[in-house]
Structure formats: C-alpha cells, structure tokens
Amino acid sequence: xxxxxxxxxxxxxxxxxxxxxxxxxxxxxxxxxxxxxxxxxxxxxxxxxxxxxxxxxxxxxxxxxxxxxxxxxxxxxxxxxxxxxxxxxxxxxxxxxxxxxxxxxxxxxxxxxxxxxxxxxxxxxxxxxxxxxxxxxxxxxxxxxxxxxxxxxxxxxxxxxxxxxxxxxxxxxxxxxxxxxxxxxxxxxxxxxxxxxxxxxxxxxxxxxxxxxxxxxxxxxxxxxxxxxxxxxxxxxxxxxxxxxxxxxxxxxxxxxxxxxxxxxxxxxxxxxxxxxxxxxxxxxxxxxxxxxxxxxxxxxxxxxxxxxxxxxxxxxxxxxxxxxxxxxxxxxxxxxxxxxxxxxxxxxxxxxxxxxxxxxxxxxxxxxxxxxxxxxxxxxxxxxxxxxxxxxxxxxxxxxxxxxxxxxxxxxxxxxxxxxxxxxxxxxxxxxxxxxxxxxxxxxxxxxxxxxxxxxxxxxxxxxxxxxxxxxxxxxxxxxxxxxxxxxxxxxxxxxxxxxxxxxxxxxxxxxxxxxxxxxxxxxxxxxxxxxxxxxxxxxxxxxxxxxxxxxxxxxxxxxxxxxxxxxxxxxxxxxxxxxxxxxxxxxxxxxxxxxxxxxxxxxxxxxxxxxxxxxxxxxxxxxxxxxxxxxxxxxxxxxxxxxxxxxxxxxxxxxxxxxxxxxxxxxxxxxxxxxxxxxxxxxxxxxxxxxxxxxxxxxxxxxxxxxxxxxxxxxxxxxxxxxxxxxxxxxxxxxxxxxxxxxxxxxxxxxxxxxxxxxxxxxxxxxxxxxxxxxxxxxxxxxxxxxxxxxxxxxxxxxxxxxxxxxxxxxxxxxxxxxxxxxxxxxxxxxxxxxxxxxxxxxxxxxxxxxxxxxxxxxx
Numbered sequence: 001x002x003x004x005x006x007x008x009x010x011x012x013x014x015x016x017x018x019x020x021x022x023x024x025x026x027x028x029x030x031x032x033x034x035x036x037x038x039x040x041x042x043x044x045x046x047x048x049x050x051x052x053x054x055x056x057x058x059x060x061x062x063x064x065x066x067x068x069x070x071x072x073x074x075x076x077x078x079x080x081x082x083x084x085x086x087x088x089x090x091x092x093x094x095x096x097x098x099x100x101x102x103x104x105x106x107x108x109x110x111x112x113x114x115x116x117x118x119x120x121x122x123x124x125x126x127x128x129x130x131x132x133x134x135x136x137x138x139x140x141x142x143x144x145x146x147x148x149x150x151x152x153x154x155x156x157x158x159x160x161x162x163x164x165x166x167x168x169x170x171x172x173x174x175x176x177x178x179x180x181x182x183x184x185x186x187x188x189x190x191x192x193x194x195x196x197x198x199x200x201x202x203x204x205x206x207x208x209x210x211x212x213x214x215x216x217x218x219x220x221x222x223x224x225x226x227x228x229x230x231x232x233x234x235x236x237x238x239x240x241x242x243x244x245x246x247x248x249x250x251x252x253x254x255x256x257x258x259x260x261x262x263x264x265x266x267x268x269x270x271x272x273x274x275x276x277x278x279x280x281x282x283x284x285x286x287x288x289x290x291x292x293x294x295x296x297x298x299x300x301x302x303x304x305x306x307x308x309x310x311x312x313x314x315x316x317x318x319x320x321x322x323x324x325x326x327x328x329x330x331x332x333x334x335x336x337x338x339x340x341x342x343x344x345x346x347x348x349x350x351x352x353x354x355x356x357x358x359x360x361x362x363x364x365x366x367x368x369x370x371x372x373x374x375x376x377x378x379x380x381x382x383x384x385x386x387x388x389x390x391x392x393x394x395x396x397x398x399x400x401x402x403x404x405x406x407x408x409x410x411x412x413x414x415x416x417x418x419x420x421x422x423x424x425x426x427x428x429x430x431x432x433x434x435x436x437x438x439x440x441x442x443x444x445x446x447x448x449x450x451x452x453x454x455x456x457x458x459x460x461x462x463x464x465x466x467x468x469x470x471x472x473x474x475x476x477x478x479x480x481x482x483x484x485x486x487x488x489x490x491x492x493x494x495x496x497x498x499x500x501x502x503x504x505x506x507x508x509x510x511x512x513x514x515x516x517x518x519x520x521x522x523x524x525x526x527x528x529x530x531x532x533x534x535x536x537x538x539x540x541x542x543x544x545x546x547x548x549x550x551x552x553x554x555x556x557x558x559x560x561x562x563x564x565x566x567x568x569x570x571x572x573x574x575x576x577x578x579x580x581x582x583x584x585x586x587x588x589x590x591x592x593x594x595x596x597x598x599x600x601x602x603x604x605x606x607x608x609x610x611x612x613x614x615x616x617x618x619x620x621x622x623x624x625x626x627x628x629x630x631x632x633x634x635x636x637x638x639x640x641x642x643x644x645x646x647x648x649x650x651x652x653x654x655x656x657x658x659x660x661x662x663x664x665x666x667x668x669x670x671x672x673x674x675x676x677x678x679x680x681x682x683x684x685x686x687x688x689x690x691x692x693x694x695x696x697x698x699x700x701x702x703x704x705x706x707x708x709x710x711x712x713x714x715x716x717x718x719x720x721x722x723x724x725x726x727x728x729x730x731x732x733x734x735x736x737x738x739x740x741x742x743x744x745x746x747x748x749x750x751x752x753x754x755x756x757x758x759x760x761x762x763x764x765x766x767x768x769x770x771x772x773x774x775x776x777x778x779x780x781x782x783x784x785x786x787x788x789x790x791x792x793x794x795x796x797x798x799x800x801x802x803x804x805x806x807x808x809x810x811x812x813x814x815x816x817x818x819x820x821x822x823x824x825x826x827x828x829x830x831x832x833x834x835x836x837x838x839x840x841x842x843x844x845x846x847x848x849x850x851x852x853x854x855x856x857x858x859x860x861x862x
Contacts, residue, residue: 037104038077038326039112041070041090049074049116051227052092059085059101066375067432074230077326079375090114144217145169145204145684145694147737149226152199153859154739155749156795156820159286160196160239160264163221168735168753169204172728173635173676173702174219174614177709178558181220183213185368187382187426188445192223193335193364194317195284197235198266200224208616209533209549211497211513212428212439216553216614218633228278228321228329232269237262238858247826247852249293253304256291276323280333286313292347292355295847296407297840299471303407307352309343327372335364343395348832348847350408353396360390377431384424391417399584400461403470404765404774405839405846413461416485417453422446435503443495452563454485454573462583465765465774466838476767476774478581482593483574489566491559492520499531507537517554517609521562524609527554543622547631550615557641561668561709568601568666575599577663577772597663604669612637618680626685633678640672641709644716648771651717655770664772672706674726693738693750700733702726705783714776714783715769724783725759730791732756749797757791759784765838778837788833788845795822799857813862819854826852 037056041049052070056078070076070090083104091097096117145166147155157165163182170180182189192199201224208217239262248255266282288311296303317335324330343355369381396411403409428441460480464470499513515529533549567573576596582588618631647657647665657663677700684694705722706713713722736752761783767774777783799818806812823829830845 036077036079037081037102037112038075039114041074041076041092041114041116043116049092050229052076052090052116055089055091056081057087057089059087068372071228071323071326071329075326079327081375088112088114090116092116144206144208145696146201146206147203148201149197149199151693151737151739152196152202153816154747154797154799155737156751156797156822158795158822159260159262160237162196162199162202163192163223165751166202166204166221168733169218169696170221171216171218171633171676171678171700173637173674173726174216174553174612176215176219176555176558177561177610177641178556181213181215183220183222185223185225185382186380186428187366187384187424188214188443189384189424190386191337191362192225193333193366194225194280195264195266195282195315197237197264198226198268198280198282198317200226209511209513209531209551209614211499211515211529211531211551212441212443214443214445214495214515214517214553214556216551216612219553226266226268226280228270228323229268230270230275230278232267233862234265234267235859235861236265239264239855240857241853241855245854247823249851250828250848251295251304251846252293252306254306256293256306257289258291259289261287271320278321280317280319280321282315282317284313284315286311288312292343293847294347294349294351296349296351297467298403298407298409299467303351305352307343307346307355309341309346309355311339311341313337313339329370331366331368333364333366333368335362335366337362345412345414349405349841353398353410354400354408354412355395356392356412356414357395358390358392360388362386362388376433377429380426380428380430382424382426384422386420386422386424388418388420388422390419397459399459400457401464401470402461403464403467405834405836405841406467406470410461411459413457413459415455415458417451419451420448421450422448437501437503438499439501440498441496443497444493445495446491446493448491448559450489450491450559450563452485452487452489452567454481454487454567456485457481457575460586462581462586463772463774465767467840473583475581475583476579477772478578478583478586479576479772480586480593481573481575484572485567487563487566487572489562490520491562493556494518507542508535510534511549513551517556519556519609521565522557522603522607522609524607527609527611528552529554529611545620546617547620548615548617550613553612553614555610555612555641557709561641564601564666565603565668568599570598570600575663579767579770579772597657597659597661599664599666600662601666601668604667604671607668608639608670610637610639610641610670610672612674624686626683626687629680629682629684631680631682633680635674635676637672637674637676637704639670640674640704640706641668641670642672642706642711642713643668643709645712645771645773646716648716649769651769654768666712668709672704674702674704674706676700676702676726687738690742691738691740693736695734695736695738698733699731700729701731702729712773712775714763716771721777721780721782724785727784728758729784730755730758745800747799747801749799751793751795753791753793755791757787757789760786760788760833760835762786762835762837765836786833786835786843789830791829792825792827793822793829793849794824795820796824797821813860816857816859816861818857818859820857822853822855823850824852 041052050070054068054076056066066078068076086102088100088102098116203222205217241260243258264284268280271277271279290309291306292309294305315337319333321331338361340359342357344358346352346355364386366384371379373379393415394412398411400413401410425444431438462475463477464475495517497515501511503509511533513531517527529552531551535545535547537545612635614635616633618629620629643666645664646667647659647662649657679699681697686692704726707727713719734754738750740748762781764776765774768776797820802815803812829849832847833845834841
C-alpha cells in the first residue's frame with residue numbers, strides 16, 4: 001500500500017476513535033448530578049501547588065472515592081458529589097501529605113484552601129517517595145525504583161544519562177528483542193524528547209503486571225517530564241570532564257586525550273496572566289572529544305593506539321500547555337535532535353581504518369489532550385508524529401579484512417541511509433466507580449514508513465581463522481553485496497488493553513487485565529495476553545503487604561529483522577558468500593558473481609511471536625520511614641527467536657549445499673526457549689536520619705538456547721549444546737543509590753554496582769562445515785561455558801548549594817557546585833573476552849569499561 005493510502009487509513013482510524021470519544025463525553029456530561037466541591041492547594045507562603053494528587057473518600061463507605069490532580073493554578077474540582085462527610089487527602093512530592101475531614105453540604109459548598117507544609121526531610125534528597133508506607137494496592141509495589149529530579153541532581157549520574165544509569169535495575173531477561181521499552185509521559189518513545197533537567201522522575205518496575213504496557217516492570221523505563229507551572233523556574237547546567245583528571249586505560253599506550261563539555265538547561269513558566277497557558281523549553285548540547293583504544297595483533301605484533309572519536313549532539317524541545325477549563329487541558333510539543341559521530345566502532349581489535357562516520361536527525365511533533373469527562377472518567381489522548389534521517393559512511397572504502405579476534409582492518413564496508421516517518425498514538429480511559437478502577441486503551445507504538453538505501457559490503461569482506469591463515473593467504477570465507485539496495489517497507493505495531501483494579505477490602509485489592517499485541521510481517525494474530533496481580537495487607541496496622549502476580553508478555557522484533565526480510569528477498573540486494581576463496585582476488589580460480597548463488601532471508605513456516613510468562617510473589621514490611629521487600633520472580637519464554645541456515649552444507653563431507661541455486665538461507669524462526677528465576681531483596685526510603693535511597697540485591701539464574709534473532713547455532717542441523725547460560729546471566733547483583741546528608745557541607749550521592757561474572761563461548765575459530773561461519777565449538781563444549789571476571793563500580797558525588805538571596809528562603813535562586821568521581825577505586829572492569837582458541841588473545845579481554853573519571857558540574861537554578 002502506498003504511503004499516502006496507509007496514512008489516510010491511519011487518520012480514519014484515529015478520527016473514528018476521537019469521534020466516539022466526543023460522543024461518549026457528551027453523553028456522560030448529560031448524566032451528571034450532585035454538587036460541585038472545589039478548592040486550591042497552596043504552600044505556606046501562599047504560592048499555588050500544581051500537580052498535587054487529591055483524593056476524596058466517603059467517610060461512610062471507603063470504597064466510594066474520587067481522585068484528581070491540581071491544575072496549573074493549584075485548583076481542583078470534584079463534580080456530581082453526593083452531600084455528606086468525606087476525608088480529603090492531598091499529596092505532593094516535597095510536601096507533607098495532608099488529610100482533612102470535610103462536610104460537603106447541599107447547594108454550592110464553599111471553596112476550600114489547603115496548605116501543604118514542606119516535608120520534614122526537605123533538606124535530604126528524596127531518592128524514594130517520601131511516603132514509604134506500604135499500601136494494599138496491586139499497583140503500589142515497593143520493589144519499584146523511582147528517582148525524582150531532586151535525587152537525579154544529587155546522585156552521580158554519568159553525563160546526566162538517567163536511562164543508562166537506572167538500567168542496572170532492569171532484568172535483562174525481560175527486555176524485548178527490539179530493546180528496552182521506554183515510556184515517556186505514558187506513550188512509548190525512542191528517547192526522552194526533553195533535556196535531563198526537564199525530567200520530573202524516572203520509574204522502573206512500577207505496576208509490573210499492568211496490562212497497559214507491553215513489557216513487564218523490569219523490562220521498561222518510565223519517564224515523567226515536568227508539566228505546567230504557575231511561576232517561572234529554570235535550571236542550567238554546565239558539565240566538564242578532562243583527561244588530565246582521569247586514570248589511564250590499561251590497554252592504552254598513552255592516556256587518551258579526552259574532553260567532554262555539556263551545556264544543558266530548561267525553563268518553565270506561565271504565558272500571560274490568566275495562569276491557563278504555560279510553556280517549557282529545554283536544550284542540551286554535548287561536545288565530546290573522545291578516544292577509542294585499540295589493542296590488536298597483526299603479523300608484526302601487538303598494535304596499540306588511540307583514535308579520536310569526536311561526537312556532537314544537539315537537542316531542543318518546546319512545549320505549550322493550555323488549561324481550557326478545570327476539566328480539560330491540552331499541550332503541543334516539538335523536539336529536535338541532531339547527532340554526528342566520527343570513527344565509530346573502532347577500538348579493541350578493530351583498527352582505525354575500519355571505522356564509520358554517522359549523522360542523524362530526528363524531529364517529533366506531539367499533541368496531548370487530558371479530559372475529565374466526569375468525576376469518575378478520565379481521558380488521556382496522545383498523538384505523535386516523528387521523522388528520522390540517519391546516514392552512515394565508511395571512513396575508508398577498502399575491502400574489509402577480518403582475522404578472527406586478532407584484528408579487523410581495511411575499510412568498514414558500511415554505507416547506508418535510512419529515513420523514517422512514524423505515527424504513535426495512545427488513548428487511555430480511566431473509570432473509577434466504588435471499588436473499581438477500570439482502565440482501557442489503545443496503544444499504537446508504530447505506524448511506520450521506512451526507506452533504506454543499503455550499499456554495505458559492495459567492496460567485499462575476507463575472513464581468516466587466524467594470523468597464520470592470513471599470512472598464507474588462505475581465507476575461509478568471502479562475502480559481498482551487489483544489486484538494488486533501495487528498499488521501502490513498513491513497520492506497524494498495534495496494542496490494546498483493558499484492566500480492572502478491584503478493591504475488595506481496604507486491605508485487599510486485585511488487578512485483572514487482558515492485552516492484545518500485533519505487528520506486521522510475521523502473520524501471528526493470536527497474541528492475547530492475560531495478566532493478574534493482588535495485594536493483601538493482613539492485620540490492622542497494615543505494615544506488611546503480600547503481593548503476587550502473573551502475566552503473559554509478547555515480544556516485538558523492532559525494525560531490523562523486517563528490513564532484512566525486505567532487502568534479501570531475491571529481488572533487491574544480491575548477497576553472496578564464498579567459502580575457501582582465493583586471496584586477494586576471490587575469483588582468481590574462476591567463477592563470478594553472476595554465476596554464484598545468492599543469499600536469502602526468509603521466515604520459517606508458521607512462525608509465531610515469542611511470549612514470556614512471568615510470575616512472582618513478594619512480602620513488604622514497613623520499617624519506620626523505609627520499606628523492605630523480599631520477593632521471588634520467575635519467567636519462562638517460548639518461541640524465542642533465532643536464525644538458522646537451512647541451506648547449510650550437509651555433513652559429513654560438507655561439500656555442497658542442498659539447493660545449489662542458493663547460498664546461505666537465513667531462516668528466522670521462533671523455536672528457542674528461556675528460563676529465568678530470581679530472588680530479590682529491596683530496601684527503599686529514609687533508611688536513617690541522614691540517609692535516603694534504595695538498594696537492591698538479586699540472586700538469579702537465566703538459561704536459554706539462543707542469543708537472539710540474529711544468532712546462528714554452531715550447527716544449523718544440530719542444536720545439541722546450545723542450551724546454556726544466557727549471555728546476560730549473573731548470579732549475584734547488588735545495586736544501590738543513596739544520598740547522605742550529614743551536614744551543611746556534607747551532601748554525598750553514592751552509586752554502587754556489584755555483579756558476578758557473565759559467561760562467554762569457547763569456539764575453534766574454524767569453519768569446518770563450510771557454511772561461512774567460524775562459530776564451531778570444541779567437541780563436548782556447550783555455549784557460554786566459559787566465565788569472565790565480576791564487575792564492581794563505586795561512584796560518588798559531592799555537591800553544595802549556595803543560596804544567592806537568603807532573604808527569600810525557599811524561593812531564592814540557587815547556585816550549585818558538584819564534583820563526581822566515577823569508578824572511584826579505578827577497578828578494571830574487563831569486557832570483550834576472546835573465546836576463539838586460535839586467537840592470540842584466547843581467554844583474555846581486549847577492552848575495559850571506563851577507568852576512574854572526575855567530573856565537575858556547575859548549576860544555576862531558580
């Protein structure tokens with residue numbers, strides 16, 4: 001279908017839902033009755049407080065309650081309320097929760113003003129919620145990770161990359177084929193869309209079995225950005241790092257001359273005097289003069305060196321929010337990002353000539369509509385349009401040479417251009433009635449039109465098993481691409497859900513949900529995913545909560561497998577693999593591309609989308625102002641993706657392929673499996689008078705028989721030995737984020753991450769079965785049977801605030817100086833372990849994660 005036709009259909013689809021939404025809203029408004037109760041939330045100075053959670057609960061029947069959020073003017077309103085006695089509860093981060101008994105009379109009750117006192121722990125940093133009391137709600141699990149802006153500013157976060165910093169709390173077994181699920185303000189996204197200082201909070205594992213999301217809690221990251229504000233607030237950061245203050249890399253012959261400069265900030269406030277319109281502007285400029293460290297070996301010996309890999313990144317975002325009335329607000333947002341990266345993919349055994357230069361640009365346009373249709377019904381609508389352009393080019397056009405795990409030289413043979421036009425759509429209705437909170441909605445994370453111009457590997461790549469084969473001019477394979485590299489394809493993903501959280505008693509709630517997910521290209525349409533969870537608080541004090549849940553979660557492939565199917569279909573790119581060719585001319589002994597069979601990528605018959613069944617139970621206990629949680633989590637994944645060459649030469653002679661008219665036939669199939677089990681202990685909240693934060697220890701085991709959709713087994717006809725430890729399997733993991741405030745000049749942020757070893761695979765480095773892959777293992781050796789070292793990292797931040805106008809107290813502009821030390825003990829955390837027995841580096845690493853780095857941050861905030 002042509003692009004115009006597909007987007008017309010998408011527009012018709014959205015129009016029908018919006019029309020239904022308007023009709024539904026009109027009917028519900030017509031049925032309202034009762035009285036209106038309204039008020040305003042303020043702080044002790046009289047300043048209004050927006051985005052406060054307001055809960056109104058009947059004194060006679062606690063299952064009858066209403067909830068809303070204060071608007072930009074701090075106002076809230078409940079309509080169609082039955083007169084009587086109620087309890088009003090208001091919460092806002094940074095303030096003490098406040099409860100009031102109110103009597104709502106018939107007629108028009110007087111407006112109420114509620115003053116929230118500043119939280120007693122204001123001088124500390126709220127790494128966890130102030131209110132760490134356990135709650136008997138299925139969505140209020142205390143093993144979640146939530147870090148607000150105040151904590152993000154006081155913790156050691158490398159380059160303000162909050163997503164990367166908090167990814168250590170994810171469960172790798174829960175991450176989809178297409179990567180971590182990122183949800184920004186309720187809608188799936190590829191990036192935050194705003195600069196770091198415009199982020200309000202980051203959450204992981206919030207409501208892990210919710211049907212609203214396609215991945216479980218440990219497989220997604222949720223970002224909430226700053227919203228409307230009645231006053232002007234701004235944050236401006238300058239971050240600086242220089243190699244003179246860094247420790248040396250163990251593999252570098254000299255200290256890499258690096259420097260990094262980041263200029264970042266955001267501004268938020270009202271437009272005009274009405275208080276109904278506000279704006280947000282954010283920007284981020286990163287200038288990174290980085291270096292890649294080469295540690296390889298060629299025929300002359302060890303090769304070391306530093307290669308400049310400069311990067312430039314510019315992000316801008318702007319949003320205008322408008323309150324139409326006390327029930328309805330809208331927002332428009334535009335964001336822009338442009339990147340340039342030079343000499344990428346160089347380092348380790350990859351020499352400087354095999355690098356690439358890359359540039360990209362992304363533009364996003366988003367419309368948001370929030371409407372309180374009735375006191376019991378909330379509508380949240382989001383529509384996003386994105387365009388992306390990416391260009392990658394080799395720095396050297398020469399043929400590529402790969403001597404397995406010794407060196408990669410020549411050119412990169414990577415040249416491609418990609419363009420995308422995407423529509424994302426999210427509409428959620430939340431209906432609250434008595435003891436039910438029902439959510440239903442439609443998620444469309446991708447209606448995408450994609451163009452790919454692929455001229456990769458047009459010069460060809462030679463593969464050698466080892467240095468002696470290279471010296472003897474005896475490659476085991478030669479690959480090359482020719483033909484039409486222009487491919488147009490689509491990536492469509494649609495989801496829908498319904499869930500009901502039922503509060504049977506004040507100490508017992510149950511969530512029941514059902515989700516449906518679909519994506520194009522795979523023909524699997526029966527992807528219904530039931531989910532359920534519960535929370536029970538025994539006893540009167542309710543300091544202990546028992547939680548449990550189970551759910552089905554379907555996978556998504558992302559765009560790469562779909563583009564592979566489109567490119568290598570026999571009508572576009574002709575890809576060839578020659579085994580045991582001559583060198584340096586692969587056709588010196590005869591033959592030509594016109595006579596050689598081409599490769600294909602195909603789907604297995606009756607291929608299905610992989611799914612995971614996750615289940616777990618936990619016990620939470622309130623300990624003062626902190627909460628400890630102990631839980632078990634298990635998962636079983638079926639129909640896991642892998643690839644096989646179904647036209648590989650057949651043994652024992654491995655002389656010829658079954659179909660002589662074709663080369664490699666990569667069949668994408670869903671025949672793998674995975675099992676994971678984890679015991680988790682979490683502590684979060686105000687741990688002591690001066691320490692606030694969260695810590696998590698995980699004891700786990702994960703086994704599977706595939707490393708993903710692009711993984712080929714050692715023998716495509718025999719999967720014996722493929723079952724083993726997952727690539728990401730680590731028995732022990734301890735992660736900690738804490739803020740210690742022991743005095744005026746002693747504000748310390750601590751990040752700690754400890755983990756046991758990951759596995760890697762031993763291979764022979766030979767292509768004995770002549771399929772073009774040198775991934776055979778020694779006899780009797782299974783996949784991922786070797787083990788590297790453990791991982792340890794300690795990061796510290798010291799910061800101090802200088803109030804520039806002491807007379808204004810909490811409203812004073814603040815200047816902050818902060819100093820970070822990443823990997824303060826300068827531990828060598830080695831990566832890229834070589835399992836190839838023919839490599840001179842067998843059993844050794846050829847790279848390490850960053851050594852100790854010092855960083856300075858200057859901030860101005862008002």
